[in-house]
Amino acid sequence: MSEQYGILLVSHVAELADGLARLLKQAAKDVNVKAVGGTEDGGIGTDFDKIMGALGKMKEPEILAFYDLGSAKMNLELVRDLTDKKLIICDVAFVEGAYTAAALVQADTPFDDLCEQLQGLKVK
Amino acid sequence: MSEQYGILLVSHVAELADGLARLLKQAAKDVNVKAVGGTEDGGIGTDFDKIMGALGKMKEPEILAFYDLGSAKMNLELVRDLTDKKLIICDVAFVEGAYTAAALVQADTPFDDLCEQLQGLKVK
Amino acid sequence: MLTVETSRTWLSLFIEKLEKNENYLNTLDAPIGDGDHGTNMVRGARELRSKLAQEPPADLPELFVTAGWSFIQKTGGTAGLLYGQAFLHMARAFQESADLLRGLAGGLEGIQKVGHAELKEKTLVDVWIPVMEDIRNQRLSLERINEHVISTKDFQAKKGRAAYVSEQLNGHIDPGAASCGYFFEAMLEAGVYDE
Amino acid sequence: MLTVETSRTWLSLFIEKLEKNENYLNTLDAPIGDGDHGTNMVRGARELRSKLAQEPPADLPELFVTAGWSFIQKTGGTAGLLYGQAFLHMARAFQESADLLRGLAGGLEGIQKVGHAELKEKTLVDVWIPVMEDIRNQRLSLERINEHVISTKDFQAKKGRAAYVSEQLNGHIDPGAASCGYFFEAMLEAGVYDE
Numbered sequence: 001m002s003e004q005y006g007i008l009l010v011s012h013v014a015e016l017a018d019g020l021a022r023l024l025k026q027a028a029k030d031v032n033v034k035a036v037g038g039t040e041d042g043g044i045g046t047d048f049d050k051i052m053g054a055l056g057k058m059k060e061p062e063i064l065a066f067y068d069l070g071s072a073k074m075n076l077e078l079v080r081d082l083t084d085k086k087l088i089i090c091d092v093a094f095v096e097g098a099y100t101a102a103a104l105v106q107a108d109t110p111f112d113d114l115c116e117q118l119q120g121l122k123v124k
Numbered sequence: 125m126s127e128q129y130g131i132l133l134v135s136h137v138a139e140l141a142d143g144l145a146r147l148l149k150q151a152a153k154d155v156n157v158k159a160v161g162g163t164e165d166g167g168i169g170t171d172f173d174k175i176m177g178a179l180g181k182m183k184e185p186e187i188l189a190f191y192d193l194g195s196a197k198m199n200l201e202l203v204r205d206l207t208d209k210k211l212i213i214c215d216v217a218f219v220e221g222a223y224t225a226a227a228l229v230q231a232d233t234p235f236d237d238l239c240e241q242l243q244g245l246k247v248k
Numbered sequence: 249m250l251t252v253e254t255s256r257t258w259l260s261l262f263i264e265k266l267e268k269n270e271n272y273l274n275t276l277d278a279p280i281g282d283g284d285h286g287t288n289m290v291r292g293a294r295e296l297r298s299k300l301a302q303e304p305p306a307d308l309p310e311l312f313v314t315a316g317w318s319f320i321q322k323t324g325g326t327a328g329l330l331y332g333q334a335f336l337h338m339a340r341a342f343q344e345s346a347d348l349l350r351g352l353a354g355g356l357e358g359i360q361k362v363g364h365a366e367l368k369e370k371t372l373v374d375v376w377i378p379v380m381e382d383i384r385n386q387r388l389s390l391e392r393i394n395e396h397v398i399s400t401k402d403f404q405a406k407k408g409r410a411a412y413v414s415e416q417l418n419g420h421i422d423p424g425a426a427s428c429g430y431f432f433e434a435m436l437e438a439g440v441y442d443e
Numbered sequence: 444m445l446t447v448e449t450s451r452t453w454l455s456l457f458i459e460k461l462e463k464n465e466n467y468l469n470t471l472d473a474p475i476g477d478g479d480h481g482t483n484m485v486r487g488a489r490e491l492r493s494k495l496a497q498e499p500p501a502d503l504p505e506l507f508v509t510a511g512w513s514f515i516q517k518t519g520g521t522a523g524l525l526y527g528q529a530f531l532h533m534a535r536a537f538q539e540s541a542d543l544l545r546g547l548a549g550g551l552e553g554i555q556k557v558g559h560a561e562l563k564e565k566t567l568v569d570v571w572i573p574v575m576e577d578i579r580n581q582r583l584s585l586e587r588i589n590e591h592v593i594s595t596k597d598f599q600a601k602k603g604r605a606a607y608v609s610e611q612l613n614g615h616i617d618p619g620a621a622s623c624g625y626f627f628e629a630m631l632e633a634g635v636y637d638e
């Protein structure tokens with residue numbers, strides 16, 4: 001387990017977030033990956049309480065957050081203002097960015113190198 | 125239904141492809157979106173036969189294909205060599221690119237404009 | 249006059265208008281977004297109604313804090329977060345003084361802090377800012393509000409889902425602008441605003 | 444000598460080696476990829492075995508076409524597609540002549556057509572190309588093959604999953620290079636290659 005960095009995936013659709021977590025865990029067994037998706041009633045959207053709850057369960061002090069569409073980002077920004085953790089919202093391709101980050105955290109890559117590699121995946 | 129363009133999503137994980145299709149359908153009700161993911165035995169990977177099968181069920185002559193990781197692309201390339209359809213493999217951010225394409229096809233955007241908008245999402 | 253009572257009426261009328269126009273707002277959102285703006289807003293609105301029924305807020309700031317969190321927690325869409333953020337910032341402004349224009353300026357700040365939208369980007373900001381102008385110039389009316397809503401037809405979307413298909417969407421009213429119109433209609437009808 | 448019989452032995456020995464080393468290949472893939480290379484290859488290998496048992500191929504091209512599709516359809520990973528593509532291209536070359544080196548050159552073309560890997564990018568190509576060189580120089584041996592496999596330790600990955608973490612992975616043998624080593628060991632042991 002990386003003790004320093006965790007990964008938070010926020011999607012408008014629960015299966016999308018869960019499926020992506022599964023992809024990441026295969027390449028990054030020792031990285032804590034939490035997936036959040038959908039509204040409270042199982043619909044399409046993002047839910048502030050769910051995100052806050054998932055973050056609360058994470059032990060790592062620094063969390064790399066990835067999201068699908070803009071409104072998920074807004075939710076993450078609200079959460080960032082309210083959490084004690086360092087929440088790093090990454091404006092990169094959701095799947096490709098999260099996958100890269102997971103693989104790099106798994107390989108204990110220094111944080112600056114990780115950021116540099118993510119730069120190339122910026123699309124937002 | 126767009127009669128000309130369909131969208132094919134290929135992921136290593138079934139839930140990821142299915143969840144993404146759900147996200148797309150919400151913004152693009154009249155676009156045919158097919159999702160393929162995982163290996164035959166429910167594992168993580170891509171399956172040539174599944175992709176070929178999904179493509180075979182699509183009525184549109186031109187298919188925009190999106191994928192998560194490189195090996196899915198290789199599978200798509202093999203499929204492209206063997207199908208009668210025009211299979212356009214898009215090397216863009218999986219979620220963001222497919223979402224944009226779906227929204228644009230739904231809005232009957234001319235193909236060249238669509239390609240131009242996708243250019244900005246190239247990460248592969 | 250701006251008081252906790254008139255403001256409760258303001259928000260209650262807003263809730264009613266959202267409920268009455270849920271389908272219409274969804275219809276506006278369908279071609280340019282994902283067709284859920286009405287449903288989203290009603291989710292937040294109903295949460296707010298039930299919270300207000302449970303325990304009536306003591307003062308203006310408390311009222312708007314309740315409204316803010318209701319929309320943030322329950323709406324499940326972009327606009328809900330923006331309205332929620334607006335209400336939280338209005339609450340903060342009302343803590344300083346019960347001044348409508350200052351409150352709305354605070355709300356705008358909240359919306360822009362999260363959404364970064366400027367004028368003419370086809371969002372609720374295109375109603376919010378002109379309404380503030382009208383208040384400043386003492387000429388706010390239902391007609392003016394309606395004009396601001398309709399003006400979004402001609403703007404090209406630069407933010408949110410609609411931005412993906414911006415060029416195809418000229419001629420459509422922005423759904424968030426429409427719901428924002430209801431917000432300010434409700435404000436007028438509740439007697440919050442007095443020239 | 445390269446015949447359909449020696450080639451069947453070649454592929455059968457390859458299948459056996461893959462089965463015997465499934466865990467080892469997974470272990471090599473774990474730090475640099477996703478830990479499934481052994482499992483992937485065995486999936487393709489077993490499919491090939493069962494196809495060969497069902498109907499023995501009439502000639503060299505048919506044998507390699509069967510091998511190609513077995514790996515393409517069943518492996519579920521990058522390497523399977525590359526081996527599959529290699530075998531299909533070898534089949535095509537063998538249609539022209541039963542020449543080992545030409546067949547391997549065709550196979551390499553297939554691998555590179557799909558994967559675009561060059562030398563020293565930490566892939567199976569780093570075994571395939573030097574083995575062809577050794578055949579040309581008539582000095583192929585188990586030791587040489589092993590050296591080529593081990594040489595991938597020093598390369599930085601530029602292709603596939605390993606490229607994501609390339610700098611962190613010096614010192615690791617590439618799993619695809621290792622399975623490719625088994626492929627050529629099997630070739631030697633089957634008597635396909637004669638100086």
Ligand SMILES: Nc1ncnc2c1ncn2[C@@H]1O[C@H](COP(=O)(O)OP(=O)(O)O)[C@@H](O)[C@H]1O
Pocket residue numbers: 071277281282283284285286288289324325326327328330359362363364365370371372373407408409422423424425
């Ligand atoms: N960045 C933004 N800034 C301001 N308003 C925005 C922004 N993004 C979207 N909006 C508003 O939100 C409305 C859409 O809200 P809604 O449909 O509830 O959310 P979603 O797009 O998540 O489904 C738009 O019509 C627009 O007015």
Ligand SMILES: Nc1ncnc2c1ncn2[C@@H]1O[C@H](COP(=O)(O)OP(=O)(O)O)[C@@H](O)[C@H]1O
Pocket residue numbers: 195472476477478479480481483484519520521522523525554557558559560565566567568602603604617618619620
């Ligand atoms: N583009 C490529 N060109 C050549 N070989 C590649 C390429 N990408 C990956 N490989 C090979 O494939 C091997 C990994 O195969 P495998 O684990 O079965 O697939 P996956 O990476 O899809 O899980 C790597 O060790 C490497 O040798």
Ligand SMILES: [Mg+2]
Pocket residue numbers: 277281282283284285325
């Ligand atoms: Mg919407």
Ligand SMILES: [Mg+2]
Pocket residue numbers: 044045282284324325326
């Ligand atoms: Mg929505």
Ligand SMILES: [Mg+2]
Pocket residue numbers: 472476477478479480520
């Ligand atoms: Mg692998």
Ligand SMILES: [Mg+2]
Pocket residue numbers: 168169477479519520521
């Ligand atoms: Mg794999």
